[in-house]
Amino acid sequence: MAKVLMKGNEAIAEAAIKAGCRFFFGYPITPQNQIPEYMSKRMPQVGGCFLQAESEVSAINMVYGAAGAGARAMTSSSSPGISLKQEGISYAVGAELPLVVVNMVRGGPGLGSIQPAQSDYYQATRGGGHGDYRLPVFAPSSVQEAVELMATAFDVADKYRNPVMLLGDGMLGQIMEPVEMIQERSEPLPKKPWASGVPEKEGRSIINSLYINPDECEVHNYKLERKYQEITANEVRVQLIDTEGADILLVAYGTMARICQRAAKDAYKQLGLKVGLVRPITLWPYPYEALKNAAEQPSVKHVLSVEMSTGQMVDDVRLAVCGAKPVSFYGRTGGMVPTVKDILAKLSSIKEGM
Amino acid sequence: MEEMLIIAGFGGQGVQLIGQTLVKAGMEEGKEVSFLPSYGAEMRGGTSNCHVIISDEPICSPIVNEASCVMALNRPSLDKFESAVVAGGTLLINSSLIDRKAERTDIEALYVPANDLAQEAGNLRTANMVMLGAYIGVSGAVSVDAVMENLKKTFGERRAHLLPVNRVAIEKGIECVRQQRAKA
Numbered sequence: 245m246a247k248v249l250m251k252g253n254e255a256i257a258e259a260a261i262k263a264g265c266r267f268f269f270g271y272p273i274t275p276q277n278q279i280p281e282y283m284s285k286r287m288p289q290v291g292g293c294f295l296q297a298e299s300e301v302s303a304i305n306m307v308y309g310a311a312g313a314g315a316r317a318m319t320s321s322s323s324p325g326i327s328l329k330q331e332g333i334s335y336a337v338g339a340e341l342p343l344v345v346v347n348m349v350r351g352g353p354g355l356g357s358i359q360p361a362q363s364d365y366y367q368a369t370r371g372g373g374h375g376d377y378r379l380p381v382f383a384p385s386s387v388q389e390a391v392e393l394m395a396t397a398f399d400v401a402d403k404y405r406n407p408v409m410l411l412g413d414g415m416l417g418q419i420m421e422p423v424e425m426i427q428e429r430s431e432p433l434p435k436k437p438w439a440s441g442v443p444e445k446e447g448r449s450i451i452n453s454l455y456i457n458p459d460e461c462e463v464h465n466y467k468l469e470r471k472y473q474e475i476t477a478n479e480v481r482v483q484l485i486d487t488e489g490a491d492i493l494l495v496a497y498g499t500m501a502r503i504c505q506r507a508a509k510d511a512y513k514q515l516g517l518k519v520g521l522v523r524p525i526t527l528w529p530y531p532y533e534a535l536k537n538a539a540e541q542p543s544v545k546h547v548l549s550v551e552m553s554t555g556q557m558v559d560d561v562r563l564a565v566c567g568a569k570p571v572s573f574y575g576r577t578g579g580m581v582p583t584v585k586d587i588l589a590k591l592s593s594i595k596e597g598m
Numbered sequence: 599m600e601e602m603l604i605i606a607g608f609g610g611q612g613v614q615l616i617g618q619t620l621v622k623a624g625m626e627e628g629k630e631v632s633f634l635p636s637y638g639a640e641m642r643g644g645t646s647n648c649h650v651i652i653s654d655e656p657i658c659s660p661i662v663n664e665a666s667c668v669m670a671l672n673r674p675s676l677d678k679f680e681s682a683v684v685a686g687g688t689l690l691i692n693s694s695l696i697d698r699k700a701e702r703t704d705i706e707a708l709y710v711p712a713n714d715l716a717q718e719a720g721n722l723r724t725a726n727m728v729m730l731g732a733y734i735g736v737s738g739a740v741s742v743d744a745v746m747e748n749l750k751k752t753f754g755e756r757r758a759h760l761l762p763v764n765r766v767a768i769e770k771g772i773e774c775v776r777q778q779r780a781k782a
Contacts, residue, residue, distance in 0.1 A: 247625065249618075249621060249622055249625055249631070249633070274637070275637060358637070414637070415634065415660065415661075418634065418635055418637050419632060419633065419634045419660050420618065420621065420632070420633040420634075420635075421631070421632050421633075421657075421660075422625050422630075422631060499660070502657075502658045502659050502660065503658065503659040503661065505658040505659075506658035506659045509658070581661060583661070583663045584659060584663065585663065585664075
């Protein structure tokens with residue numbers, strides 16, 4: 245298929261449709277508005293449903309309903325709107341509903357700014373809602389990767405009956421890049437005998453997250469926990485770029501990783517440093533093992549986490565490295581983006597202390 | 599080749615269209631491209647800019663902090679982005695609307711009276727295409743044919759009659775910078 249130039253948000257919306265998503269519920273917020281805009285045009289063309297809800301809370305619960313009936317359904321929003329959806333996400337986890345949530349992160353807290361940020365890392369990976377739960381979080385760094393991960397997100401959601409998040413940022417949503425759109429899903433969607441509204445099924449299907457007896461609720465929680473262990477064992481994704489024999493390791497995800505990749509290249513030319521990049525593609529489950537192995541190489545003297553936040557993923561970097569090597573952090577926040585120059589300056593100061 | 603551009607002006611001048619046209623033409627010619635618009639509180643009359651990269655190599659960072667070329671379509675854009683040009687880079691100034699010269703001496707500054715040349719071409723609204731032409735004239739990053747092919751698709755049949763005036767505008771931009779370079 246030929247490459248076409250597409251805006252990140254629009255490409256993600258089209259990829260969701262290609263992956264079999266036929267129900268979109270959302271509420272507008274910058275910088276992801278092109279997703280609902282695109283869906284409002286495309287869903288009627290493919291016999292799907294686009295509905296602009298009266299609020300984010302209502303949108304996520306509409307997704308809950310569609311997913312409970314067995315459909316591939318999604319919502320999208322940006323940081324403040326995602327906060328509003330957290331209750332619904334927790335309920336969907338409890339009821340074991342597969343659905344996809346896209347978060348095009350902007351500066352926070354509160355209404356914050358509308359520029360790109362990565363300050364929702366804790367919320368995405370530690371569970372922004374209540375309860376003992378996890379959800380797979382995919383962090384694409386290009387429009388091409390975003391469209392491919394959109395299909396993966398729906399598949400993983402269905403496989404484990406769990407919500408999945410695609411975590412981007414304002415930059416990924418707004419950038420236009422050449423993209424080879426994924427093919428329309430040809431095989432039938434996975435059967436969902438547990439869903440309500442399955443015509444051939446006898447008896448009732450109950451979609452519920454209430455287990456009023458604590459012993460039953462504990463059994464339910466351990467069932468979820470086994471699922472999370474399975475996801476942790478099977479779904480970790482990471483890209484390692486020039487990490488072998490590196491002096492310093494950069495750790496960055498999403499669009500920040502692209503800027504770091506450039507910084508790593510320039511560091512060799514300008515500072516004579518061999519800099520490798522560890523790019524987590526899944527933020528949960530986190531690639532602890534791959535990062536640990538890369539950091540434990542004798543050549544590696546230092547690990548630097550670079551984020552568009554005041555330091556959130558760096559906690560996972562420390563857990564992975566586990567004291568084997570010094571870990572530092574560099575970031576900008578509130579919608580400001582670290583530049584290649586900023587990262588080179590930080591690498592240079594690390595080099596001096598090595 | 600790695601062309602790193604910042605294109606800036608006020609909303610309504612067609613800044614985003616210059617950027618999108620360039621990356622589409624670059625993509626058609628088999629180059630790696632990215633287009634990053636400023637977004638948010640933009641409105642007609644407000645500021646608008648975009649970052650464009652056209653490269654032979656895969657593109658890492660889509661953000662342009664050090665530009666090989668800055669296109670300033672109005673005065674606030676020149677004030678804001680003159681410092682972003684790399685030493686030895688090019689600054690294209692829309693001298694129809696900007697009443698000052700470049701302050702830096704370590705860059706090439708070229709003055710393009712885009713609005714006047716657009717008027718001469720026959721349509722004031724092609725001032726952005728004059729600037730696009732000026733950029734092609736200095737960089738050769740994409741061909742005029744690729745740009746026209748792309749505009750043909752963008753305009754569709756309904757506005758196909760506007761293609762010739764846009765071509766004239768682009769050629770006037772190319773001619774303008776070539777003449778200045780010849781004199782320099």
